[in-house]
Amino acid sequence: MEEKKLDINSIIGFILIFGILVYIMYTNQPTPEELEAEEQAKQEQVEAEKKAAEAxxxxxxxxxxxxxxxxxxxxxxxxxxxxxxxxxxxxxxxxxxxxxxxxxxxxxxxxxxxxxxxxxxxxxxxxxxxxxxxxxxxxxxxxxxxxxxxxxxxxxxxxxxxxxxxxxxxxxxxxxxxxxxxxxxxxxxxxxxxxxxxxxxxxxxxxxxxxxxxxxxxxxxxxxxxxxxxxxxxxxxxxxxxxxxxxxxxxxxxxxxxxxxxxxxxxxxxxxxxxxxxxxxxxxxxxxxxxxxxxxxxxxxxxxxxxxxxxxxxxxxxxxxxxxxxxxxxxxxxxxxxxxxxxxxxxxxxxxxxxLGWGIFGWINRYVFIPLFGFLSGVFPYGIAIIVMTVLVRIAMSPVTYKSYVSQAKMRILKPEINEINEKYKDNAMKKQQETMALYSKAGASPMAGCLPALMQLPVFYALFMFFPSAFVLRQKPFLWAEDLSSYDTIYHFPPGFSIPFYGDHVSLFPILASIAIFIYMKMTTGQQMASQPTQEGMPDMGKMMKYMIYFSPLMMLFFFNNYASGLSLYYFVSNLITIGIMLVIKNYIIDEDKIHAKIQQNKKKPKKENRFQKKMKEMMEQAEQQKKAQQRKK
Missing domain, CATH: 2.70.98.90 (Beta-galactosidase; Chain A, domain 5)
Structure with missing residues (x-):
């Protein structure tokens, strides 16, 4: 049945009639017949307004x-x-x-x-x-x-x-x-x-x-x-x-x-x-x-x-x-x-x-993560969709993880030779740097090679960090013990009035699990970097700083994410678990350090062709070395 439109003229008409009746009753003594007519007009007005409102x-x-x-x-x-x-x-x-x-x-x-x-x-x-x-x-x-x-x-x-x-x-x-x-x-x-x-x-x-x-x-x-x-x-x-x-x-x-x-x-x-x-x-x-x-x-x-x-x-x-x-x-x-x-x-x-983040971070969210999660959440429950998306992201980033691990292995193999160079030229910093760079060049290794893969992953990690707090679809969606993936999960509430500064009045389990996973991951990766990176004279002891970071980062994670969306903590927990698994597989089943060592030795025997930049840098370092020797002879 077609819906009726509100007829404003009809409403005005009924109201005018009612006004006239009220005026007549006010200026004249009402008769019983007039009172009855007034009541009828009122009833008609109420019914008309009710029908108009329903329409x-x-x-x-x-x-x-x-x-x-x-x-x-x-x-x-x-x-x-x-x-x-x-x-x-x-x-x-x-x-x-x-x-x-x-x-x-x-x-x-x-x-x-x-x-x-x-x-x-x-x-x-x-x-x-x-x-x-x-x-x-x-x-x-x-x-x-x-x-x-x-x-x-x-x-x-x-x-x-x-x-x-x-x-x-x-x-x-x-x-x-x-x-x-x-x-x-x-x-x-x-x-x-x-x-x-x-x-x-x-x-x-x-x-x-x-x-x-x-x-x-x-x-x-x-x-x-x-x-x-x-x-x-x-x-x-x-x-x-x-x-x-x-x-x-x-x-x-x-x-x-x-x-x-x-x-x-x-x-x-x-x-x-x-x-x-x-x-x-x-x-x-x-x-x-x-x-x-x-x-x-x-x-x-x-x-x-x-x-x-x-x-x-x-x-x-x-x-x-x-x-x-x-x-x-x-x-x-x-x-x-x-x-x-x-x-x-x-x-x-x-x-x-x-x-969603500026620049490339927003681009990744708009054209990758939002459509991907929209598809996955249409197939799986929301908590499972987060896990599946995390698995897909980690698989996609596994080649970068592999390159990072290979670079760390190369640096670990070269460490004894770098130590020899440091000892041999401990009184000549310029010569020590020349020989170290020459060794890296011949072996096909670089201390920066391990940093570049991490930098490549940064846009993805930051985009996801911005994605989860903005995901309206996670609002009030439960998973396991979490009642709402867009808010923090709670396994224990402190007594009323008690709160830990910067932590809160409750204990969330997902941040604890994520912090443990991050600790294990950093113990594996940072420990290897400490073993492979030599301490440079006059430079801060990076090994000591990295040792502190192993404990500081998970603790910061624990406090920072205790009030954050549990969906984000779930992602970090699963992501680090998968990364740990990938690294164990790479270490035990893919990378052969003996083969890497043999390849490095072969590379060292091959004549290394220098590009224009490398030649220029070598000439500048040699000139600097000659100037230093000349100054020492004058003294």
């Missing part, structure tokens, strides 16, 4: 929100004009009450306030927080949306203090909510919201009609948007780390305000401003960029034991342009998940809101 799939809190203004009290209007000028008209209407209009879609439950005309409550129906409480982005006065403007009679007004008249209609399958600040029957400033089925993005327009003689266009008109972001995650410090203000400016560039106590930035030609709350985001997008934007971010979490309600306070001041005496600014509003797939689907550069 629009909306829930209306108060039917008075949709009434047409009755003849205004002239004395009241004159008194209000002394305060509000032409906009006093808005305060004489029946909508001049602290009431809200409730509208629901598949994804939202929204409340529009008569006072201020903006959204006073935004509930995301499909999500709950860590404590199973529905996700509210706006509620209980944590947001402010205000236009500050001057009037032609030299007043300065704020829309937050004025009353708007609401109406709800249909535009095809879309629901249109209109909030009008009226200066007369046909003069108004309107906030127009158009909600689409199954869409987190809504069309939003600020426009005026007949207000050229009311609004002073020669003075700045500023749109101020403020939001204090609610805490939604178990760890407020972890959530706050990924809560930030992101904006796009200058034709596609993006930037953000950092994690400092108070951040302030002003940019020109701003396309959108996003208040990102780790896993949920509010975005205001403009079809034509704002000329300028002043943005402020303030950290509200000073003490995790006390500051548990909000994470940050965001504020933006955006100028509105007046053309022909009127305002007409078309925009969009997004209230929804910080999900890469959802944000990128709008083709508005909103995927830059996600902290």
């Amino acid at each position: 629009t799939d909306t829930k209306v809190v108060s039917s008075e929100d949709f009434t047409v203004p009755s003849p205004t009290d002239s004395l009241k209007l004159e008194a209000l004009k002394g305060k509000l000028g032409a906009l006093a008209y808005s305060s004489t209407l029946p909508s001049a009450k602290d009431e809200t209009t409730l509208v629901e879609t598949d994804l939202f439950e929204l409340k529009f306030s008569n006072k201020g005309g903006y959204l006073s409550e935004v509930k995301l129906k499909e999500f709950v927080n860590y404590d199973s409480i529905p996700i509210y982005i706006i509620k209980d006065g944590n947001a402010d949306f205000n236009i500050n403007f001057g009037t032609s009679d030299n007043r300065t007004l704020n829309t937050r203090d004025l009353y708007f008249e609401p109406s709800v209609t249909k535009n095809g399958d879309n629901t249109v909510v209109s909030m009008k600040l009226k200066a007369g029957p046909d003069k108004f400033l309107e906030y127009r919201y158009e909600l689409k089925p199954d869409d987190y993005m809504m069309d939003f327009t600020i426009r005026s009609q007949g207000m050229s003689n009311v609004i002073n266009g020669s003075q700045p008109i500023d749109l101020n948007w403020d939001l204090k972001t609610y805490r939604h995650a178990k760890s407020i410090s972890y959530e706050n780390r990924y809560t930030e203000l992101v904006y796009e400016y200058d034709g596609g560039k993006d930037s953000y305000l950092g994690q400092s106590e108070l951040s302030d930035d002003t940019e020109e030609s701003v396309t959108y401003v996003a208040y990102k709350q780790h896993f949920f985001t509010s975005v205001l997008l403009a079809d034509e960029p704002f000329a300028t934007a002043n943005m402020v971010s303030k950290n509200l979490v000073q003490d995790e034991e006390i500051d548990t309600l909000y994470t940050k306070a965001f504020s933006s001041k955006l100028p509105l342009e007046v053309k022909g005496g009127e305002i007409n600014k078309t925009m969009d509003l997004y209230f929804g998940p910080s999900d890469y797939k959802v944000l990128s689907s709008y083709n508005r550069n909103l995927d830059e809101i996600m902290p």
Whole structure:
């Protein structure tokens, strides 16, 4: 059956009839017949409003929100004009009450306030927080949306203090909510919201009609948007780390305000401003960029034991342009998940809101890990998908691991000869360096060869470090003892009031397992590097420093990741286990150190062709050696 559209004229008609009946009853002594007619008219009005609301799939809190203004009290209007000028008209209407209009879609439950005309409550129906409480982005006065403007009679007004008249209609399958600040029957400033089925993005327009003689266009008109972001995650410090203000400016560039106590930035030609709350985001997008934007971010979490309600306070001041005496600014509003797939689907550069890493790190996440994990999580449970992806990454990086291990083996085999060179030329540093470089060149080995594979793996490791905290699909997905792969797992809670500095009030098992795996891995690799790397005269004892790192790195991992997403700790645990296994296989079944030694000896016998750079370096070192000998003879 085709859905009926809301007939606003029918509603107006019923309300006018009801007003006339009330007026007659007030001025004349009612008869029983008149009382009966009044009751019947009231019942018809209620039924009509109920049917109209059902036809629009909306829930209306108060039917008075949709009434047409009755003849205004002239004395009241004159008194209000002394305060509000032409906009006093808005305060004489029946909508001049602290009431809200409730509208629901598949994804939202929204409340529009008569006072201020903006959204006073935004509930995301499909999500709950860590404590199973529905996700509210706006509620209980944590947001402010205000236009500050001057009037032609030299007043300065704020829309937050004025009353708007609401109406709800249909535009095809879309629901249109209109909030009008009226200066007369046909003069108004309107906030127009158009909600689409199954869409987190809504069309939003600020426009005026007949207000050229009311609004002073020669003075700045500023749109101020403020939001204090609610805490939604178990760890407020972890959530706050990924809560930030992101904006796009200058034709596609993006930037953000950092994690400092108070951040302030002003940019020109701003396309959108996003208040990102780790896993949920509010975005205001403009079809034509704002000329300028002043943005402020303030950290509200000073003490995790006390500051548990909000994470940050965001504020933006955006100028509105007046053309022909009127305002007409078309925009969009997004209230929804910080999900890469959802944000990128709008083709508005909103995927830059996600902290996927800059440069090559973001590229790897966008084109490799996000599609790969999306495929794997569609086949396996999320925890298994992480393990499978880790296995695939480690297999892909195994050739690099192999080269690194071969390089370490070569250096370990050459160590006795390097020690001989150090002893033979202990009083001649220049000659010692020449002979050492010649040995490396003949043997086909280099102390840097072991570092290069590690540097090649760095983009992959860092990309994954950025991927897991940004993976919305892991939110509230359990695995083994972890209740939520996007938050920390807990195997023990300390007694109330007890907390270890930098560690927390709980014990997470995945970071412990990851730390143990890292310790074993570093014991294997760092121990071999210590055995193969000779100590250079005048240089720090790297062996001693690496020995400390064997214990320091796992301890740092344990403390740092105790409040991080358990999915990330799971990845590091599995990744290091696989790496240890690969290295054991390479050591015991692939690499033959006797063959490597024999190959090195063969390489040493072959005449080594020097390139131009090597020849130049050799000549420079020989000249330096001759100058040193000449200086010694003079002495």
